[in-house]
Amino acid sequence: MGRTLAEKVWDAHVVRQGEGEPDLLYIDLHLLHEVTSPQAFDGLRLSGRPVRRTDLTLATEDHNVPTTPGPITDPISLTQVHTLRRNCEEFGIRLYPMGDAEQGIVHVVGPQLGLTQPGMTVVCGDSHTSTHGAFGALAFGIGTSEVEHVLATQTLPLKPFRTMAITVDGELADGVSSKDIVLAVIAKIGTGGGQGYVLEFRGSAIRALSMEGRMTVCNMSIEAGARAGMIAPDETTFAYLEGRDHAPRGEDWDAAVASWRELHTDEDAEFDAEVVIDASELTPFVTWGTNPGQGAPLSHSVPDPATMDDTERQSAERALEYMGLVAGTPLRRIAIDTVFVGSCTNGRIEDLRAAAAVVKGRRVADGVRMLVVPGSARVRLQAEAEGLDTVFTEAGAEWRLPGCSMCLAMNPDKLAPGERSASTSNRNFEGRQGKGGRTHLVSPLVAAATAVRGTLSSPSDLEPLEPLVPAADLAHQEA
Amino acid sequence: MDAFTTHTGTGVPLRRSNVDTDQIIPAEYLKRVTKSGFEDGLFAAWRKDETFILNDPTYAAGSILVAGPDFGTGSSREHAVWALMNYGFRVVVSSRFADIFRGNSGKAGLLTAQCSQDDVELLWKLLENEPGTSVTVDLVSRTITAGDVVAAFDVDEYTRWRLLEGLDDISLTLRHEPDITAYEQLRPAWKPVTG
Known part of the structure; x- marks a missing residue:
């Protein structure tokens, strides 16, 4: 049977298989x-272990960094960033x-450098590592114990995943984007619907997406509880x-x-589960x-919890x-005061x-503040x-x-209690963007239209702009 | 890692589904560079509500958390596991766990006991009607016993073995170091390096 x-x-990537043991997988x-990462490096130090492959390891500073010019002022954030710098220097890792x-x-950094390539295994102590699956890589988030394990051995013991096809034909x-696809998928299968699965997104609507759109889709696979999301590589x-x-x-490129x-x-491979979505209805x-x-x-409209089953009703x-x-x-009547465009989901x-x-x-x-935060220094330039x-x-x-x-309240960009945002990020959990803050997840198009109208909106809700009169015509009129 | 065979302690009924790791420990508490001291951040937002279960003195010394389905969703932060363990929890019972959370728990020595939602409901009822009830979780026989309730739970065989033996994953993998070296020699030369 096919695979x-x-x-x-x-x-x-299987390094070793043993009876009754998880497969040992190599990490590219x-x-x-x-x-x-700090506790993982501590663990290495305590056991006197080096990093096995510093040349397959890369670090960046992102969660704690302020997005306005100047140094980090929060002393605990600063300690965390300094700890990373010290660890990278001590263990010889590029930062x-x-x-x-x-x-x-x-x-954002891995893909734009060309480090994320099809067929690779990619891990990071961050659940949104699923992003890299857009290249046909098997990419997933890991915990700190696993970070230490990969640093020490460049491998991970893993139980096989089940596979789920999500076909979007x-x-x-117009005005509908990859973010809407993935939000619709999650609403359909639920936050636990992907649990234990690697999702493969396929179908003509997925093929038509750019790499950036594909990254948005794979990025949020984790929000359906999936371990990873993947898209087969193609000419795009x-x-x-x-x-x-x-x-x-x-010659390496050709190979x-x-x-x-x-x-x-x-063609003859079988998925453990299949979901079909009609893109034209989104x-x-x-x-x-x-x-x-x-x-x-x-x-x-905001749904009525009374119409839901017990568990869902309580949660709603x-x-x-x-x-x-x-x-x-x-x-569309919900008024917001903050718009955030950015994050690993939509900061490209x-x-x-x-x-x-x-x-x-x-x-x-x-009365609306709109923050636009590029995902990387290159994107900004x-x-x-x-x-x-x-x-x-x-x-x-x-x-x-x-x-x-x-995207998360670890740096100075936060919602105040009671503030409400339209956000292109990935999580609307209680307090995610700041204690008491309220988050509506949206696409960049909806975020921008919402910023202009002050209420949740799509670009089609906006008044058309006055057509610009060409300068030559103005001069003609004045003469 | 300490070995885990059986544990007896106070059960805490947490009647919530979709308890994500941002609720278990909010991001602002993630800035420590050690594995200890995270108990302050455990359910920080919810603990501000005086009716929250952990604010009830009967449950304050709880060590077995019985929660709704989809426990530990969201962020991969292992700090969620450390916060639960730093607070004193040794076991979380739920009918469904998020993958990454479950993996992290197994590495750090927190037992995630998966049982049916019907059994979770029975445990909730018992623990609410008789607060402070002692619960025994036996990893050898894979059963949870509390009052009249006896519930079987699932945990994968490999994690169970590691927990019972108190074995550290990295040492286990390093026993196969020659296999790793052999694999490395077969990797295509065009695979990228970061240097």
Whole structure:
């Protein structure tokens, strides 16, 4: 019988199999950041172990970094960042610190350097490592004990995953993006629906996505409880990788592409579960609750918990209380005070372009603050070269330095209690963006339109801009 | 890691589903660089509510948490496991655990006992009707016993063996170091390096 994409990558990395034991898998790339690594390095020191493959390990600073110029002022954050620097120096690991041209969110940095390639195993002490699955890599988040294990051995003992096909066929309507696909998937299968599975996203709507769109989809696989999300590599993948700093060159490139072309699910392979979604029926999607599965199309209203089964009802009742929402309220009537565009989910150049295209020539609504935070220093430079920073600042948004920012309340960018955001990040958990803060997860297009109107909106809700009169015509009129 | 064979302690009924790791320990508490001291952050937001279960003195010394389905979803932070263990928990019982949380627990020595939701409901009822009831979790026979309730639980065989023996994963893997070296020699030369 044929094998799925996930099974092929798995099989290619088995170092050892033993009766009644998990397989020992080799890890091709290990990414580190300051939050989940200090205790792992401590463990190495205590047992006198070196890092086995410093050349397959890379660190960046992202979770704690402020996105305004200047040093870290919180002493505990500073300790964590300094600890990473000391550990990287002591163990000989390459680090991209704050201010470095390559610094950024760990899941933006790996792909843009060309370090994330098809068929690899990629791990990081961060659940959103699933992002890298967009390249046909088997990529997943690990805990700190596992970080130590990979540092010491470059392997992990792992139990096999089950596989789930998520087929998204059809064409997305205007104003509907990859974020809406993945929010709809999570709402359909639930936050535990992917538990134990590697999801493979397939179908014409997935094939039509750019690499950046695919990264958004795979990034949020973890929000469905899945261990990883994957997309088979194709010409889009190869075109994205070719010429990047760490991509193979010359004959190596040809050899690599030849092997990458084998990385697809065989026709006679069987998945353990299958889900089908019609892309043409999708519309902009937003969350109303406190887990990423509590979402609905923007055109709907806040659902009534009374219509749900027991467990869901309790969770929805709590969520509505925390979110300060009443069942039956049209989602478009919900007023927000903060808009966040950024994170490992939607902090890439295409995301910023999409948001900029909506706010260009418009103003952020009174009483709304809009933060635009590029996912990496490279993304920031690229955006500035395209003039996107000016588009945002002219609209009244704040243009920031790269980092995890308001995705999680570990740095100065936070919601105050009771504040409500439309956020392109990945989690709407209670307190995720700041104690008492309320989060609605949205796409960059919806975030930008919401910033302009001050209520949850899609670009189609905006008044068309006055057509610009060409300068030549003005001169003619004056004459 | 300390070996785990059987544990008896106070059961704490936590009637919530989808307890994500941001609730177990919010991000602001993740800045320590040690594995201890995280008990302050355990369920920090919920503990501000005086009706929250852990604020009831009867349950304050609890060491077995009985929670709703999908426990430990979200962030991979192992700090969630350390916070539970630093507080004094040795076992979490639920009908479904998030993968990463369960993996982290196994490495750190926290037992995640998966049993049916019906058994969770029976335990909740018992622990609410008779607060402070002592619960025994036996990893050898894979059973939870409390009052009249006897519930079987699942834990994967390998994790069970490691917990029973108190074995450290890294030492186990390093026994196979020659296999790792052999694998490395077969990796294609074009695979990327970070240096």
